Amino acid sequence: MATSTVLIPPRHYLNDGYGIASWLLTRDHKRIALLYLASVTLFFFVGGAMAVLIRLDLATPAGDLVTDETYNKLFTMHGVMMVFFFLIPAIPSVLGNFLVPIMIGAKDLAFPKLNLFSWYIYVVGGLFTLYALVTGGVDTGWTFYTPFSTVSSTTNVVPTALGIFITGFSSILTGLNFIVTIHRMRAPGMTWFRMPLFLWSTYATSLIAVLGTPVIAITVLLVAAERLFHFGFFDPRLGGDPVLFQHLFWFYSHPAVYIMVLPAMGVVSELVAAGCRKPVFGYSFVAFASLAIAVLGFLVWGHHMFVAGESVYSALIFSILSFLVAIPSAVKVFNWTATMYKGAVSWETPMLYAYGFIGLFTIGGLTGLFLAAVGLDVHVTDTYFIVAHFHYIMVGGTIMGYLGGLHYWWPKISGRLYNEGLAKLSAGIIFVGFNLTFFPQFVLGYLGMPRRYHAYPPDFQVLNVLSSAGASILGVGYLVPMVYLMWSLRYGRLAGSNPWGAVGLEWTTTSPPPTENFAETPIVTWDAYDYHAPVEGHVA
Amino acid sequence: MSPEAAHHPHVPGLAHHFDSLEQQTEATTLGMWVFLVTEVLFFGGLFMVYIVYRTWYPEAFAAASHTLNITLGTINTAVLITSSLTMALAVHAAQLGQRKLIMIFLIATMVLGAVFLGIKGVEYYAKFEEHHVPGPGFRFEEPQLAAHAQIFFSLYFLMTGLHALHMIIGFGIMLFMLGWTWKGTITADYYSPIEIAGLYWHFVDIVWIFLFPLLYLLGGRGH
Numbered sequence: 083m084a085t086s087t088v089l090i091p092p093r094h095y096l097n098d099g100y101g102i103a104s105w106l107l108t109r110d111h112k113r114i115a116l117l118y119l120a121s122v123t124l125f126f127f128v129g130g131a132m133a134v135l136i137r138l139d140l141a142t143p144a145g146d147l148v149t150d151e152t153y154n155k156l157f158t159m160h161g162v163m164m165v166f167f168f169l170i171p172a173i174p175s176v177l178g179n180f181l182v183p184i185m186i187g188a189k190d191l192a193f194p195k196l197n198l199f200s201w202y203i204y205v206v207g208g209l210f211t212l213y214a215l216v217t218g219g220v221d222t223g224w225t226f227y228t229p230f231s232t233v234s235s236t237t238n239v240v241p242t243a244l245g246i247f248i249t250g251f252s253s254i255l256t257g258l259n260f261i262v263t264i265h266r267m268r269a270p271g272m273t274w275f276r277m278p279l280f281l282w283s284t285y286a287t288s289l290i291a292v293l294g295t296p297v298i299a300i301t302v303l304l305v306a307a308e309r310l311f312h313f314g315f316f317d318p319r320l321g322g323d324p325v326l327f328q329h330l331f332w333f334y335s336h337p338a339v340y341i342m343v344l345p346a347m348g349v350v351s352e353l354v355a356a357g358c359r360k361p362v363f364g365y366s367f368v369a370f371a372s373l374a375i376a377v378l379g380f381l382v383w384g385h386h387m388f389v390a391g392e393s394v395y396s397a398l399i400f401s402i403l404s405f406l407v408a409i410p411s412a413v414k415v416f417n418w419t420a421t422m423y424k425g426a427v428s429w430e431t432p433m434l435y436a437y438g439f440i441g442l443f444t445i446g447g448l449t450g451l452f453l454a455a456v457g458l459d460v461h462v463t464d465t466y467f468i469v470a471h472f473h474y475i476m477v478g479g480t481i482m483g484y485l486g487g488l489h490y491w492w493p494k495i496s497g498r499l500y501n502e503g504l505a506k507l508s509a510g511i512i513f514v515g516f517n518l519t520f521f522p523q524f525v526l527g528y529l530g531m532p533r534r535y536h537a538y539p540p541d542f543q544v545l546n547v548l549s550s551a552g553a554s555i556l557g558v559g560y561l562v563p564m565v566y567l568m569w570s571l572r573y574g575r576l577a578g579s580n581p582w583g584a585v586g587l588e589w590t591t592t593s594p595p596p597t598e599n600f601a602e603t604p605i606v607t608w609d610a611y612d613y614h615a616p617v618e619g620h621v622a
Numbered sequence: 623m624s625p626e627a628a629h630h631p632h633v634p635g636l637a638h639h640f641d642s643l644e645q646q647t648e649a650t651t652l653g654m655w656v657f658l659v660t661e662v663l664f665f666g667g668l669f670m671v672y673i674v675y676r677t678w679y680p681e682a683f684a685a686a687s688h689t690l691n692i693t694l695g696t697i698n699t700a701v702l703i704t705s706s707l708t709m710a711l712a713v714h715a716a717q718l719g720q721r722k723l724i725m726i727f728l729i730a731t732m733v734l735g736a737v738f739l740g741i742k743g744v745e746y747y748a749k750f751e752e753h754h755v756p757g758p759g760f761r762f763e764e765p766q767l768a769a770h771a772q773i774f775f776s777l778y779f780l781m782t783g784l785h786a787l788h789m790i791i792g793f794g795i796m797l798f799m800l801g802w803t804w805k806g807t808i809t810a811d812y813y814s815p816i817e818i819a820g821l822y823w824h825f826v827d828i829v830w831i832f833l834f835p836l837l838y839l840l841g842g843r844g845h
Contacts, residue, residue, distance in 0.1 A: 191639075192639075193649075193653060194639065196653075254660050259653075261656055266648050292656055294663075296660045296661070296663040296664035296667070300665075304780070312756060315671060321675075321678070323674070330667055330671070598639075
C-alpha cells in the first residue's frame, strides 16, 4: 500500500460545490456518474425485492405466498426493472460516465449538457415504470408478447411501455456521447490502440445502443398505439402478425444482452491486467472481439423464435450465427486466462470478482450453445434452463463485472479505501449464493419445470428450496457492500492517487480527481497496460 | 474563473472542455450524424412493418392508398423540398455571416414547414370524416379489404404522425437558431449550429421523400 504521505487533494470534484443544485444541475461527468449510481442502485434493490418475493413464493409447490396474478406481475416487474433500469445502464452510465473522459485524458464528455439530460430522461422513464408498479403492476412478462400485451392483459402495459420508450433515449444519447467522445476527444498521443480495453467494449456497446435501441423504442410505441388508439399492427383479427412483434422485439433485445455484458467484459480486462501486473494477452484480439460481438449480436435474434413458427431454414441460419458469437466470447476468456498465466496474480477484491466473472460467464456462455442448437432448444425452451442460462450471463457476468469495477475504481471515485476483509467476504457470499440460486435451475429446467409458472409438482421442491436458500444468501451478499462502501465514504482510509499500483490515465490524477480531471492535458507516449516499467509511488 | 479558461483566450461559442472550435465543430457534427443514424433505425422499424404487410396485402394497401388525396400530398412534397432549399440558403448565409439573411431564410423555412403541417391537418380531417381512422369506428368502402386496410391506415397515421412530430421538434430548433442569430452568437467563424440544424431538417425532409411514394403512390394510380 501507498505510504503515509497520502493527502486528500484540496480541490476535487466532490467539494466543488455542495448544494442540491450543484448536483442536480451539474455537467461534470463524474457527478452525473454518481447520480446514476444512486438511481440504478435504487432500481436494483426494487427489482431485487421482487426477486426475493418470487423465490419465497416458489419455496412451496403450491405457491402459498402470493396469488397467481401477483406472481405474474412480480416476475414481469422484476424483469423490467432489472433489464431496462439496472443491467443496461449500470456499467456504461456509472463506470463509463466516470471513466471514459478520464481514460482518454479529456476534461469531460463531448456533450456534458446532453449527458445530464440523459440522466433526467432515465429518471422520467423510471418514474413512469414505478408509477405502473404502484398503481397495480403489469403482467405480460418483460417481453410484452402480443396479442396478450395489446389485447388481453388488463394491467398497466401503457405506462410501463412508455417508461421503457423514454429510458431508451437515455441509453441512445449516452451511447452517442461516448462514440463522439472517443472519436474526437482523445488526448494527444492516445491512439485507438493505446486505449484501455474498457473503452473498446464501451465503444462497441455504444454502437449497439445507438443502432438497436431506436428499434425497441418504435416497437413499444406500436404496442402502446395498439392499446391506446386501437391501431392494428400485430392484431391477428386484422391480419396482423404477433410474430412480427417478436422479430422487432428481439432485434433489439438480443443485442441488448451484449449491451449488458460487453461493458462487464471491458471491466474484467482492466481488472485482470491490474490484478496480474501484465498487459492483456492479445490486446487487439480482445479489442476486435468486442466489435465482433457487437456485429454478430445483431444477426442472431431469430434464435428466440425457434418454436414460434419460424421456418426451418431461418432456424438453421440463426442457429449457425448464434454459434458464431461463441468465437469472440471465447477469445476473450482465453485471453484473460492467458494474461493470468505467469502473472503476479492478486487475490484482492476486484480480482475475486474477475475470477467469478470468468467462471460464471463461461458456464453461461456454454449453456448458451445448448440453446443455439435447434433440437436441444426445442426441448428446453421456456423452462428454467433458460432462466438459469441468462442469469449466469446477466447476474454472474454483468453484476460480477459491475461490482468488480465498482470496487476497483471506488478509491478513485471516493478517494477512500473500503474494508478489504468485508469486501472479500461479501464477494465470497455472492459467489456461493449465486451458484446455489441458479445452478439448481439448470437441473429444474432440464427436468422440465417451465418458467413463469406460479406452482409446480412437489417432485421439484428440493431443488426449488435450494434455489430460494441461495437467493437469500445472495441478497445478504448484495447488502453488505452497500454498508461498507457507504461507511468508507466517511471513515475509509485515504486512498492516494494509485492504491493498486495500476497503470492507466485514471491512476495518474488525484483521488478524487479535480473537476477538470487533470491539472494539464496529458500527453500519452505509452501503450495500455505498460506494466514492464515499475510503477512510481507504489510499494507492493 | 476556472484555471483552464486561461489556456485559450476567450473564443465566442467555444465550450470549456474543447481545445479548439475546430474540435468542437467536428464533435457536434459527428454527434448529429450519429443521432440521424439512430433516427434511420427508428423509422426503419416502421418501414420494416410496412414492407411485411404491403407484401402480404398488396390489394388492400393499394385500395387504401387510393383514398389519400394525391394532390395535397404532391403540393406538400413540393412545399417541403422548398423548405429544404431555404434551409440550405440559411446555412449558406451563415457561412458568410449575413445575419439578416440567416433570419429571413430560417423564418421562410418555418413558414413552409407550417404550411406543410396545415395541409397535413386538412388531410387528417378528411380521413376522420371518411371514418378511415383505425379503431372501432373504422369503415372502408370495400368491406372485404377493411381489416387489412386498417393496418395500412394504422401505419399511415403513425408514420406521418411521427414525421410531423419531428417537424415540430424542428421548429423548436429553428427558434433556438433564430435567438442565437439575433444575439449575434452566429458569425462567419462560428456557424456550425445552423449547419447542424440544417442536417436535422434535411433528414426530416428525406423521411417524407420515402413516405410520399410508399403511402400515396401505390398500385398504378394513373390508370
